[in-house]
Amino acid sequence: MVIHATMNLYNISRINLIIIIFLLIGSFTSAPLVMADSHALIIGIDKYNTIGSLDGAVNDARDIADALRTAGVKDLTTLLDEQVTKKSVMDEWNGMLKRSSSGDTVFFTYAGHGGEEPEHVKGSEKTGKDQNLLFPRFDSRTPYNAERLVDNEIALMVKQAADANISVVMVMDACHSGTMTRGVDTRVRKFKVRAVKVPPIKDDHLDPIDPSAAYINFGDQKELLYFGAVQDNELAPEIEIDGKPHGALSASLARGLKGAADMNRNGVITADELETYVHNTVLTMMEGQQHPSLMRGSEILLAVPINAHTPSSSILPVESQDIAIQIINSDKVPVANYMARLKGVVFSKNPGTAVLTWDVRRGHILNKLGDIVAYANERAVTIPPPPSARGFGRGSPPAAGTSPVEMASASSSNGLSDIEAVQKIVDKWRLVEEIGQYALRDPLNITLQPNDQLHQNGDKVVLNISGQSHAYFTLFNLGSDGTVNFLYPLTNGQYHDPLEIPTGREYQLDLTVQPPFGGDHFIAISSNEPLHELHQDLVSLDGKQAARELSVSFRRDIEGKILQIGVYGVYTTPKR
Secondary structure, three states, X not given: OOOOOOEEEEOOOOOOOOOOOOOOOOOOOOOOOOOOOEEEEEEEOOOOOOOOOOOOHHHHHHHHHHHHHHOOOOEEEXXXXXXXXXXXXXXXXXXXXXXXXXXXXXXXXXXXXXXXXXOXXXXXXXXXXXXXXXXXXXXXXXXXXXXXXXXXXXXXXXXXXXHOOOEEEEEEEOOOOOEOOOOEEOOOOOOOEOEOOOOOOOOOOOOOOOHHHHHOOHHHOOOEEEEEOOOOOEOOEOEEEOOEEEOHHHHHHHHHHHHHOOOOOOOEEOHHHHHHHHHHHHHHHOOOOOOOEEEEOOOOOOOEEOOOOOOOOEOOOOOOOOEEEEEEOOOOOOHHHHHHHOOOEEEOOOHHHOOEEEEOOOOEEEEOOOOEXXXXXXXXXXXXOOOOOEEEOOOOOOOOOOOOOOHHHOOOOOOHHHHHHHHHHHHHHHHHHHHHHHHOOOEXXXXXXXXXXXXXXXXXXXXXXXXXXXXXXXXXXXXXXXXXXXXXXXXXXXXXOOOEOOOOOEEEEEEEOOOOOEEEEEEEEEEOOOOHHHHHHHHHHOOOEOHHHHHHHHHHHHOOOEEEEEEEEEEEEOOO
């Protein structure tokens, strides 16, 4: 993507996507932290009797339970798969409240399927639908249609705790309806999402619900903290994180609570640190495909002592790793012939673990979330994905009256002539993965306006960067084809950028979408000292397909420095 940029610094109010969690009440005086008792009920469901299974919900439950234990929560119950029934959940919830005292905190976390059903109180929902959580034995038919928890019931649970002056944390790594922000190309794999379409429920065995529950406003609950995976119009897919399937929300939360969210490295995680860390990490992991939905009560404090090892504030080198790639539609050319010519890759037999997928016929390179990130040749830019590729989402279909290009003419005769271009793309993604590991330690807040959808040739978008803890600022871009673009600070005939920018303000970059199309990745760095050596290397590599060379110099130039890093993907396509 060619960048026509206008760069501004200005004050703006904080975006309304707030991520919150409440663990332990304390003070920030010189006195020791005084911790209220905390209790937790953790639920994770992969196996369902009548609806599709999941792969990562149990992993999420175990990780969150481990993180809470690390944070000092001792009264903790975990229910997994067949252990989860409506009775067991309510019994454990009521028992937890009985063991709690005024001023305590209880956690209710859920990873599994969600759904929707007609509202129980007419006119209480704008959409006309209530949302629900589905348990393993759920069936729309009697008698197991009661194996679900409706949002009105959840509201009563919150009120029950509030009446006893007990704070509630609800973490819901599920979704109920919606789409993926940019759509998902199923050539990569068939993604599992944590939502199902609930058939009409007849002869409902659900216990009657107090109609007043429909009008309990979560936003009015002063000591409720709600932590949802997605916005109402989005889906939450499972992805591979550290070699296992997970939800991005749970993985980010667990990682933050284990110490990564302690950004100032003082041994205590504050509410601001945790919300910033989880928000930024979910966006980084999901390349803008997932946006958490959260609410925070007005009387919530946070002071989480770190009982695990707190990461060092200075950067330690991350070794560049070979990335997993799958090759599809290679026709008569053995996959081994391609692999022998590519460097820095390992062949993936499991599509879920592949960082990149190369569709040789069409010349498309895709990431693990199903985005087309680059094109192996100029002809490939004009070739749409196969009609059946988009399993769900908002991706624009081919224009009316058009049809996909024949397979045989989609790319080069056998794809081997595209090896050089593909190698540059592989080099770029190895560097993105490497920098992403740094970013997970202390990520900057990066957002894209007007949205994170697929942007077409000529569109205007704005990249916003905020949350800098340090004054010195660096920004560069890795284009879809591996081209390095140095953006800030520039000192040439046109620009005389200062090395420092004010902290507490937002940096704005106005962009116009132009070729090459695919996935550009912007890397922003906030540092406590000027990165002169990195700037010199970026100047020398600017405008070149030199991701491999930049990987070596980047690792060398930032070692031992104290800094924050943000990585953000912007995805583009030609208009069709």
